[in-house]
Amino acid sequence: MITKLMIIIPLIAAIIVPLLHKRFKTIHIGWFVLIIPTILFVMLLRFIPLISSGRTFTHTWDWIPSYNISFTTYLDGLSLLFALLITGIGSLVVLYSIFYLSKKESLHKFYCYLLLFMTAMLGVVFSDHLLVLYFFWEFTSVSSFLLIAFWHHRKASRRGAQKSMLITVSGGVAMLIGFLMVAEMTDSFSIREIISIMPTELDHRLFMPAMIFILLGAFTKSAQFPFHIWLPDAMEAPTPVSAYLHSATMVKAGIYLVARFTPIFAMNMNWFWIVSIVGLITLFWGSFNAGKQKDLKALLAFSTVSQLGLIMSLLGIGSIVYVLGYSAETAIYTQAGFAAIFHLMNHATFKGALFMTVGIIDHEVGSRDIRRLGGLMRVMPITFTIASIGSMSMAGLPFFNGFLSKEMFFEATLAIRHLDLHYAASLFVVVAWVASVLTFVYCAIFVAQTFFGTRDLLPKDRVIHEAPKGMLIAPSILAILVVLIFIFPNFFGKYILGSTMLSIYPNMGSIQEMTPTISAWHGFNTALIMTIGVIILGSILYATRKKWSGIYGVLPEKMTFNYLYDLIVEEIQIVGKFVTDLYMTGSLRHYLIYIYLFIFLVVGGYFVKSNSFAIDFSQNAPVEWYEIILMIVMALAAVFIIFAKLRLTAVVLNGVIGLGVAIFFVLFRAPDLALTQLVVESVTTVLFLLCFSYLPEWKVEKSAKITKLINAVIAIGAGVLVVVISFTVLEYSEFKTISGFFENAYELVGGANIVNAILGDFRAFDTMLEVVVLLTAGLGVYILIKSKSKKERNNHENK
Incomplete structure (x- = not known):
C-alpha cells in the first residue's frame, strides 16, 4: 500500500503546486516541493533492512477487472534501488533548482512537470502489470517532453523536446507490442508470473520478436546506439532537468527494463x-x-x-x-x-x-x-x-x-x-x-x-x-x-x-x-x-x-544519424502535407463524397462479400395507409429542400421532416422520444431562423451537369444502401443480437427505462469522453481568449 502512496503523493502535489504558488508568491515554491521527494526518500530508507533480508512487498488493486488489468505494485531490491535514486537525486535536484532558477521563471509549471515525471518514474519501477508499466513508461516521455521544452521560447528547446518525444514514444509503442506478445505466450500480464512461466516458452514463435520489440523500447529510452541522438538535444532543458532526467532517472528506465526482463529472456x-x-x-x-x-x-x-x-x-x-x-x-x-x-x-x-x-x-x-x-x-x-x-x-x-x-x-x-x-x-x-x-x-x-x-x-x-x-x-x-x-x-x-x-x-x-x-x-x-x-x-x-x-x-554530415533523423522527419511532414491536401480541400461536397464512398466500400462491401443481403417482408407488420401518406410527405419535403431558393423555405421543409419523425414516434408508442424530438426540432428551427436572418442572400450556384450527376448517384446510392441494410438487419443472424443484454437493464444497473440505462450507464464511458472533448475545447477557447487579452494588454502598456 505504501508503494501506491509513493506514486500518488507526488501526483497530488503536482496538482497543489500551482495553487500554493498563487497563494505564497513571496516564498520560493521549491521549498514546498522539496518536502515531497525528501519524505518519500525517508520512507524508502525504512525498507532497506527488510529488502536486504530477502523480503518483497506486493499490493494489488483491481483497476479494470473485466480486462484483467490490476494496479499491482511490487517492491524488491531492483525497484528499491531505482526508487532511492529517483527520490534521493530528486530531492537534491529540487534543492539545487531553488537557487538556480529565478522567481521570474514559471516555477509552478516547472515543479508541476517535475513532480509528474517523478510520479511516472516511480510508477515504472513499482509496476508489476505490463500494461500499467507501459502507461507510466509513456507518461515519462510526456512529462520529460514538458520539462525539456520548459524554455519553449527557444527553438532548440522545442526541437530537443520533440526529438526525445518522437524517438522514445516510438520505442514505447514497440515495447507495447512486445508486452502483448509476452502476454500471448504466457497468458499473464504479471511480471512475476511471467518470470516463472517464460522458461517453458523458449521455442515459441513469438519469443524472438517479443525480445526484439522490448529491447527497442529499452534502447530508445536509455539512449543506446543508434537511438542516442535525442539525448544531446535534450540538454537544452534547464540544468536541474538535465541533472535529474539524464543522470539518474529517465535514461535509467531502459536500464531498469533490461535488468527486470533479464530473467525472462536471458535463457x-x-x-x-x-x-x-x-x-x-x-x-x-x-x-x-x-x-x-x-x-x-x-x-x-x-x-x-x-x-x-x-x-x-x-x-x-x-x-x-x-x-x-x-x-x-x-x-x-x-x-x-x-x-x-x-x-x-x-x-x-x-x-x-x-x-x-x-x-x-x-x-x-x-x-x-x-x-x-x-x-x-x-x-x-x-x-x-x-x-x-x-x-x-x-x-x-x-x-x-x-x-x-x-x-x-x-x-x-x-x-x-x-x-x-x-x-x-x-x-x-x-x-x-x-x-x-x-x-x-x-x-x-x-x-x-x-x-x-x-x-x-x-x-x-x-x-x-x-x-x-x-x-x-x-x-x-x-x-x-x-x-x-x-x-x-x-x-x-x-x-x-x-x-x-x-x-x-x-x-x-x-x-x-x-x-x-x-x-x-x-x-x-x-x-x-x-x-x-x-x-x-x-x-x-x-x-x-x-x-x-x-x-x-572524417565522417560527412550526411552520414550521421542526426541527418537521417532530420531527413525522415522532413519527409514525413512533406508526405503528410501532400496526403492532407488531397482530402482537406475545404469543400463540404468533397467531404461528403469521402464519407459515402467509405460507407459503400466498407459496409456495402462487407454485406456483398458475406452474402448478407436477404430481404423478407413476409414477417413484417402491415403498413397502414396513413403511414404511407406520412412517408410520402416526408420524402417530398426532403426532395423539395434541394430545389428551395430561400432559406426560410428550406428551414420550414426541414421542420416538416422533423415533425414527421415525431409523429412516427407517436404511432410506434414512444411518447418520450416524440416529446424529445418535438423539443429539439422546435429549438433548432427557431435557431436556424434566427441565425439565417443575419446571413447574406442565399444564392444557389449553378453546377455542371457532370457534378449534378455525381451528386445524384451518390445521394441515391447512399439512400438505397441505408434502406436495404435497414431491411436486411431484420433478418440478419450472423452475429448474436445485443438487445437481450440490454433487456436485463434493471438487474445490471438498476434502471427500469432501457433508453436511460443505455445513455447513463452502458454508454457512461463514451459519454464521459464526450464531456472531456467538450471540456478540452472549452479550455482551448478560454486560453486563446486569455492569451489574446494578455497580449493586447501588454501592447497597450508598451505604447
Whole structure:
C-alpha cells in the first residue's frame, strides 16, 4: 500500500503546486516541493533492512477487472534501488533548482512537470502489470517532453523536446507490442508470473520478436546506439532537468527494463549478444563523440550515452550465466551484473554532481563554451573540487567510486575470454579499454579546459565568483557520496545492491552468494594494468589532441544519424502535407463524397462479400395507409429542400421532416422520444431562423451537369444502401443480437427505462469522453481568449 502512496503523493502535489504558488508568491515554491521527494526518500530508507533480508512487498488493486488489468505494485531490491535514486537525486535536484532558477521563471509549471515525471518514474519501477508499466513508461516521455521544452521560447528547446518525444514514444509503442506478445505466450500480464512461466516458452514463435520489440523500447529510452541522438538535444532543458532526467532517472528506465526482463529472456543466447554488443558500441561511440564537443553540457550528454552503454554491456555480459548455469566457475558473470548496478549507482552520484557544476559555471560565468572558459580554479575553488571529484570518478581513477565499478567492468570483459567466442572475446576487451581511454580524455578536457589556464577569454561583462552556498549544497553532497562509496563500498553492496542482484538472478543463490566483496586493492592484476594503460595513453592523447582531432571531420554530415533523423522527419511532414491536401480541400461536397464512398466500400462491401443481403417482408407488420401518406410527405419535403431558393423555405421543409419523425414516434408508442424530438426540432428551427436572418442572400450556384450527376448517384446510392441494410438487419443472424443484454437493464444497473440505462450507464464511458472533448475545447477557447487579452494588454502598456 505504501508503494501506491509513493506514486500518488507526488501526483497530488503536482496538482497543489500551482495553487500554493498563487497563494505564497513571496516564498520560493521549491521549498514546498522539496518536502515531497525528501519524505518519500525517508520512507524508502525504512525498507532497506527488510529488502536486504530477502523480503518483497506486493499490493494489488483491481483497476479494470473485466480486462484483467490490476494496479499491482511490487517492491524488491531492483525497484528499491531505482526508487532511492529517483527520490534521493530528486530531492537534491529540487534543492539545487531553488537557487538556480529565478522567481521570474514559471516555477509552478516547472515543479508541476517535475513532480509528474517523478510520479511516472516511480510508477515504472513499482509496476508489476505490463500494461500499467507501459502507461507510466509513456507518461515519462510526456512529462520529460514538458520539462525539456520548459524554455519553449527557444527553438532548440522545442526541437530537443520533440526529438526525445518522437524517438522514445516510438520505442514505447514497440515495447507495447512486445508486452502483448509476452502476454500471448504466457497468458499473464504479471511480471512475476511471467518470470516463472517464460522458461517453458523458449521455442515459441513469438519469443524472438517479443525480445526484439522490448529491447527497442529499452534502447530508445536509455539512449543506446543508434537511438542516442535525442539525448544531446535534450540538454537544452534547464540544468536541474538535465541533472535529474539524464543522470539518474529517465535514461535509467531502459536500464531498469533490461535488468527486470533479464530473467525472462536471458535463457536465449541472443539476449547476451544483442544487449552486450549494443552496449559496447554505445560505450565507444559516446566516448568518442564526447571529446569533440565545445559545450560542457553536450560533453556530459555524450558522456552519459557512453556510461549508459557501459552499464548495458555489463547487464549483457552478466546475463550469460542463464545460458551456462550458475556455478562457482560462472559466478564471475553474475559479478558483471553486480558491476552494472554498482556503476549505475555510482554514475548517478558523479554525473549528477557534474551536471550541477556545469549549471553553476553557466550561472556565474554566463557561458558553457569550452573555448571561452579557463582559469576558474582560483575564483571557483569549491566548484573546481566538485568537478574534479566527479570527473576523476567518471574516468575510473583510484580513490573514487567510479574506479571500483570500472575495475569490475574490465574484469567482466576479461572473463569473456574463457568462453568459446573466438575473436569476439578479444573485441570485448579492446573496445572496453579504448572507450575507457577516450573517457579519460574527455574528463581531462572537462577539468583542464574549464579550470586551468588563463582567464583571458572569460566574459568581461560580469564579475565571476563562487556560486552561492545554497547552490553548492546538492553537488557537494553528491561529491561526498562519491568518496564515501569508495571508502565503504561493501556497506552499500550488502544493504542495497545485494537484494538488487536477487531480483536480476532469482533462484540462483542467496543474497550473500550473489554479492561479491568489493576491495579497492585487489592485487596487481590485468584489470589494474589496463587502468594504468588508460591513464598513460589518455594523458598522451590529451596532450596531443590537436594533432589527431582532425579525425572527427572524417565522417560527412550526411552520414550521421542526426541527418537521417532530420531527413525522415522532413519527409514525413512533406508526405503528410501532400496526403492532407488531397482530402482537406475545404469543400463540404468533397467531404461528403469521402464519407459515402467509405460507407459503400466498407459496409456495402462487407454485406456483398458475406452474402448478407436477404430481404423478407413476409414477417413484417402491415403498413397502414396513413403511414404511407406520412412517408410520402416526408420524402417530398426532403426532395423539395434541394430545389428551395430561400432559406426560410428550406428551414420550414426541414421542420416538416422533423415533425414527421415525431409523429412516427407517436404511432410506434414512444411518447418520450416524440416529446424529445418535438423539443429539439422546435429549438433548432427557431435557431436556424434566427441565425439565417443575419446571413447574406442565399444564392444557389449553378453546377455542371457532370457534378449534378455525381451528386445524384451518390445521394441515391447512399439512400438505397441505408434502406436495404435497414431491411436486411431484420433478418440478419450472423452475429448474436445485443438487445437481450440490454433487456436485463434493471438487474445490471438498476434502471427500469432501457433508453436511460443505455445513455447513463452502458454508454457512461463514451459519454464521459464526450464531456472531456467538450471540456478540452472549452479550455482551448478560454486560453486563446486569455492569451489574446494578455497580449493586447501588454501592447497597450508598451505604447
